Amino acid sequence: MLTNELREKYLEFFESKGCIRRPSDVLIPKDDKTVLFTPAGMNQFKNQFLGIGKLDFTRATTCQKCLRTGDIENVGVTAYHHTFFEMLGNFSFGDYFKREAIHWAWEFLTDKKWLGLNADKLTVTVFQEDDEAFDIWNKEIKLDSSRIRRDNEYENFWPAGAPTEGPDGVCGPCSEIFYHPDKGQKEVEIWNLVFTQFNRVGDPPDNLRPLPKKNIDTGMGLERCAAVLQGVESNFEIDTLRQLCEAAADTVKVKYDFHNPEGRAIRRIADHVRAITMCIHEGAVPGSDKESYVIRQLLRRAVLEGYLLGRETPFLSTLVPKVVEIMKQPYPELTETVQSVSDIIHEEESQFLDTVERGVNRFNQIVQKSDVQSSKTISGDDAFDLHQTYGFLVELTVAMAKKNGVEVDRLAFENRVKEQKNISGSGLFANSVMSAGPLDSIRNEAGATIFKGYDSSTCEAKVV
Ligand code: ATP
Ligand code: MG
Ligand code: MG
Ligand code: MG
8 A cells, every 4th residue: 555545544534433634734833832843643733632722623633744853863773763754643622532542543454444454463552550441452352461561651651651740731541553564573653542531630649630521642653554554674665765765875876775784874864855855845944043953953964974975965955856756645735845945955955065075174184183193093172173163973073084094082072062062051952963963873883884883872752
């Protein structure tokens, strides 16, 4: 099943259950100061969940454009994480609840009329105290208890940890659905069903008050589910994204092979160029503040991935038409901004590559210094200077150093980054974007091919 067909099927299925099909909200919210990018389908319905907004319907279904900066380190490393992705959702505002949400999810996934997935390959989790959800899965769906895992409030509650740590407000247990592929591949979480049924007031015990009107908020990853249906081993191998990976590989003149070391770099380029195209289409531009800053960093990371593969001239903008080609069915408006989005990306990457080139000159001076020649090591301070002044992610410095037969004092470099962060007070996000670069490839790989061994450090999935 093609990705576009899956999106349509999902929306059609939930329409058949009385949900009103609503368009995706914007990716860069204008009125919500709590997030830079829309991280999930429920965000456009926040007010309805809080009980302060009224719509003339109580059931909805959407396919939402999402972006999670917190997942950036996973991109290209895990098989199933993107920065930009699409989330299919169905929502109830005081209307249907747990029983229907579970039954319908199961029907959509397993019924031959819909996805027809093999039920034996699915398992679920529930919140440890949620006997109601456990019993629906076990007694009504007839899922064997060995395939229902109970987990704690950090894994199976929204917001995570709410019963003990708060925040106060609307919250509830969730139930996640996993698919177990063949061939020993890792299980993949495809759908999260959130049962917002409590108002949290103060500390435990007895701080979870049942809401008079209970809500349903669910999110299914479009690309993940497409990967499962298409029997491919990663989201990047599905019909749409595979094309983009191949186009990216062509542009930087390597052959795309999923398992080759370059594969990860190509997947990151594909992911990041899709994300920035979607953002710039909405009118944001690369810059130094908030979402603009994120866009700039995503762009730089993609450019440096290409640079390390030997592509030293602008290339990213040439991929915009391909992004639009694979995304235009659900978002036809993208076709109207291909040229302007390409121009903005071209301008930004050209400028960045000029800076990188000056950085290369500076790098060459550093390498010639007598202390570097004698110690065969570039100091943390010099690496930090390249990072700060020329936008060199440290992995670029390391790769170039290697070519010159010297090393980089990474520990000292990391300490400088930490120091600077303490001074400027930049938090987790700046950390994940700026210092732990996408080119972490090289970190633990002394002597081996440079695009292996990414540090798969995970970050919070929250956009801060
Ligand atoms: P994971 O544990 O795999 O990071 P999650 O629990 O953070 O996923 P949810 O917040 O429950 O994800 O989001 C709902 C669904 O959206 C997930 O079940 C998954 O199918 C999809 N999803 C979440 N994050 C991503 C991502 N970074 N890229 C692609 N799909 C995602
Ligand atoms: Mg999860
Ligand atoms: Mg989840
Ligand atoms: Mg996550």
